[in-house]
Amino acid sequence: MMDENYxxxxxxxxTKKMIRRALLKAVAIxxxxxxxxxxxxxxxxxxxTGGVQITASIIGQEDVLKVIDQGADDTTNAVNIRRFxxxxxxxxxxxxxxxxxxIQTRHRIPEAALTEAQTLVYQVPMPEPxxxxxxxxxxxxxxxxxxxxxxxxxxxxxxxxQLGTISKTYDYPVLVNERYLTSPSPIPKFDNPKMHMNxxxxxxxxxxxxxxxxxxxxxxxxxxxFEDHPFEVQRWDHACALCGSGDSFLDExxxxxxxxxxxxxxxxxxxxxxxxxxxxxxxxxxxxxxxLTVQGNAT
Amino acid sequence: MYVxxxxxxxxxxxxxxxxxxxxxxxxxxxxxxxxxxxSQLSLAVDRVMSEGSLYxxxxxxxxxxxxxxxxxxxxxxxxxxxxxxxxxxxxxxINTAQMLLTRRVSATFKDVPGGxxxxxxxxxxQRLLDFALLADGEQPASxxxxxxxxxxxxxxxxxxxxxxxxxxxxxxxxxxxxxxxxDLTREPLMFPANRALRLQALARGxxxxxxxxxxxxxxxxxxxxxxAGEIRRGHVSVELVPDELGFAIDIGDMEVTECQMINQFAGxxxxxxxxxxxxxxxxxxSERKSMAMALVDRALRSRELGEPLVAPAQDEEFVLSHSxxxxxxxxxxxxxxxxxxxxxxxxxxxxxxxxAHASExxxxxxxxxA
Numbered sequence: 001m002m003d004e005n006y007x008x009x010x011x012x013x014x015t016k017k018m019i020r021r022a023l024l025k026a027v028a029i030x031x032x033x034x035x036x037x038x039x040x041x042x043x044x045x046x047x048x049t050g051g052v053q054i055t056a057s058i059i060g061q062e063d064v065l066k067v068i069d070q071g072a073d074d075t076t077n078a079v080n081i082r083r084f085x086x087x088x089x090x091x092x093x094x095x096x097x098x099x100x101x102x103i104q105t106r107h108r109i110p111e112a113a114l115t116e117a118q119t120l121v122y123q124v125p126m127p128e129p130x131x132x133x134x135x136x137x138x139x140x141x142x143x144x145x146x147x148x149x150x151x152x153x154x155x156x157x158x159x160x161x162q163l164g165t166i167s168k169t170y171d172y173p174v175l176v177n178e179r180y181l182t183s184p185s186p187i188p189k190f191d192n193p194k195m196h197m198n199x200x201x202x203x204x205x206x207x208x209x210x211x212x213x214x215x216x217x218x219x220x221x222x223x224x225x226f227e228d229h230p231f232e233v234q235r236w237d238h239a240c241a242l243c244g245s246g247d248s249f250l251d252e253x254x255x256x257x258x259x260x261x262x263x264x265x266x267x268x269x270x271x272x273x274x275x276x277x278x279x280x281x282x283x284x285x286x287x288x289x290x291x292l293t294v295q296g297n298a299t
Numbered sequence: 300m301y302v303x304x305x306x307x308x309x310x311x312x313x314x315x316x317x318x319x320x321x322x323x324x325x326x327x328x329x330x331x332x333x334x335x336x337x338s339q340l341s342l343a344v345d346r347v348m349s350e351g352s353l354y355x356x357x358x359x360x361x362x363x364x365x366x367x368x369x370x371x372x373x374x375x376x377x378x379x380x381x382x383x384x385x386x387x388x389x390x391x392x393i394n395t396a397q398m399l400l401t402r403r404v405s406a407t408f409k410d411v412p413g414g415x416x417x418x419x420x421x422x423x424x425q426r427l428l429d430f431a432l433l434a435d436g437e438q439p440a441s442x443x444x445x446x447x448x449x450x451x452x453x454x455x456x457x458x459x460x461x462x463x464x465x466x467x468x469x470x471x472x473x474x475x476x477x478x479x480x481x482d483l484t485r486e487p488l489m490f491p492a493n494r495a496l497r498l499q500a501l502a503r504g505x506x507x508x509x510x511x512x513x514x515x516x517x518x519x520x521x522x523x524x525x526x527a528g529e530i531r532r533g534h535v536s537v538e539l540v541p542d543e544l545g546f547a548i549d550i551g552d553m554e555v556t557e558c559q560m561i562n563q564f565a566g567x568x569x570x571x572x573x574x575x576x577x578x579x580x581x582x583x584x585s586e587r588k589s590m591a592m593a594l595v596d597r598a599l600r601s602r603e604l605g606e607p608l609v610a611p612a613q614d615e616e617f618v619l620s621h622s623x624x625x626x627x628x629x630x631x632x633x634x635x636x637x638x639x640x641x642x643x644x645x646x647x648x649x650x651x652x653x654x655a656h657a658s659e660x661x662x663x664x665x666x667x668x669a
Contacts, residue, residue, distance in 0.1 A: 012383070036487065040382040040484065044625070047629060070638075074307045076311060077637075079307035080311060083308075136490075137620075138616055165652070169647065187640070188643070208626050251640070266639065
């Protein structure tokens with residue numbers, strides 16, 4: 001039940017209004033990082049303070065909230081954040097992607113397609129996609145203003161020249177609406193294509209770095225690549241051991257000390273729905289041997 | 300089969316219970332009271348208030364108790380409480396020249412008007428463990444008369460810097476601004492920041508971070524030549540002008556430690572050589588913090604004074620972006636959170652690269668036209 005000692009959603013109404021104004025600006029300029037007066041929250045920085053502030057500012061009594069971390073509803077930080085909102089708002093929570101009106105996420109986009117009625121709130125540690133190349137925000141602000149992204153293209157090119165492939169596997173930079181270079185947050189690049197023309201509103205909150213940005217519904221999101229090295233996503237040699245899905249992002253678990261690995265869906269709701277619908281995986285762990293002796297699938 | 304990440308909710312509740320046990324410790328010993336912490340661990344309370352940006356010794360002591368003595372965690376608790384408090388308005392600038400002094404030292408003059416007042420300090424203890432404190436019970440009462448100043452201290456003790464400014468040796472203080480100060484707990488800190496905002500960030504900044512940076516300026520990274528012009532500790536009154544009254548009323552006292560560092564400045568074409576100042580202020584008896592803060596404040600004035608920017612301590616964005624102990628502690632410790640998905644992505648890449656490496660070793664390398 002709702003804790004009456006705090007305002008609905010913990011934040012005071014003036015703060016929510018300030019954040020909603022920042023959100024409106026962010027939606028109006030897709031991919032642009034709007035600075036905002038991030039509040040100190042009863043969560044540690046780096047643990048979702050930005051996402052929590054956005055959710056607190058947009059949530060209403062009719063909303064149904066889902067919180068995931070690494071794709072799963074039952075990871076400790078997701079549990080903690082979901083409880084926080086249950087306690088400070090009393091709104092209904094769910095683990096079903098299709099039933100949620102707001103989904104707060106860390107590191108994944110759900111496998112199930114989202115709809116226009118849904119909002120996806122990302123927790124963002126580092127909103128600045130250029131920070132590893134230029135740590136000074138006073139410099140990157142200018143680079144964004146001039147759409148001067150040569151630094152990132154050179155970095156990706158150098159990866160290909162040195163490794164034969166782009167070494168970014170998560171937080172893979174995207175160009176939003178063909179204008180702003182944007183961090184998708186540390187989602188695996190596997191999820192990047194889901195951002196493109198998504199019917200749902202995508203909001204990004206970085207509390208410690210005090211930035212908010214957004215991808216409005218049906219906005220073009222392009223993962224950076226080259227004509228001769230097109231963007232591609234991870235593929236597994238295995239299917240989910242529980243539900244048999246061959247299209248989802250798989251978590252790998254070490255099940256014994258002989259090198260056996262179990263591959264299962266990272267999206268726990270997706271996996272559960274498939275099993276309920278009668279899909280079954282092999283229920284088997286697989287043996288992984290030394291990669292240097294394995295002919296890997298080099299796609 | 301796979302159960303290891305299930306049961307997050309139950310695990311969290313069990314963790315709360317274990318934490319409470321850890322905090323309480325051995326139950327055959329009496330429980331520490333908040334009043335005891337407030338009165339006997341007062342310097343810890345002062346640090347928590349300073350970096351927690353809230354002057355409330357009782358709540359700071361409560362936070363220390365709740366955090367089992369982890370001061371950064373106590374600062375977190377106090378900040379998370381502070382963030383919900385309404386803002387009534389801004390106080391008048393405190394007047395430290397009218398401080399009720401308990402300590403005042405100047406390292407630049409042998410004697411200064413008002414005199415040197417050593418006060419309570421660890422400086423001249425010999426850092427020998429006092430085994431009398433180990434035995435239970437009170438320290439035997441001393442036969443010496445309680446320490447008292449020979450006479451009442453003058454109410455108005457001019458600051459050493461002000462005395463030097465009269466002679467023109469010290470830079471002229473900036474005129475007092477009547478504009479409402481910025482508040483970096485309400486607005487994000489953007490760069491370049493003005494000095495008031497920089498001082499605000501430093502006042503909340505982590506003592507260890509400021510200490511290390513201040514120290515670096517003494518070791519040649521920024522070429523500072525600091526002197527402790529004056530360090531004073533005591534109580535000052537806080538005044539507020541309520542809108543409906545239109546004049547200042549005293550809303551209470553607080554204890555602060557102020558440090559004014561004096562640094563050389565070579566001068567330039569327009570300005571003759573003179574001394575410049577770095578400023579530090581912290582709640583209670585946080586002397587190390589206020590001295591370090593003064594050194595860093597002075598280093599951050601390099602751009603304003605036209606000095607070459609060569610050292611980390613002079614780099615405003617670097618210093619201030621990393622000064623907050625909660626931001627750094629939170630982000631460092633978020634590495635405890637699961638990163639399976641990112642790590643899985645990296646695993647996939649490394650396996651792919653290793654497979655490519657293996658096949659290259661077997662077959663003669665082929666030139667790739669990239």
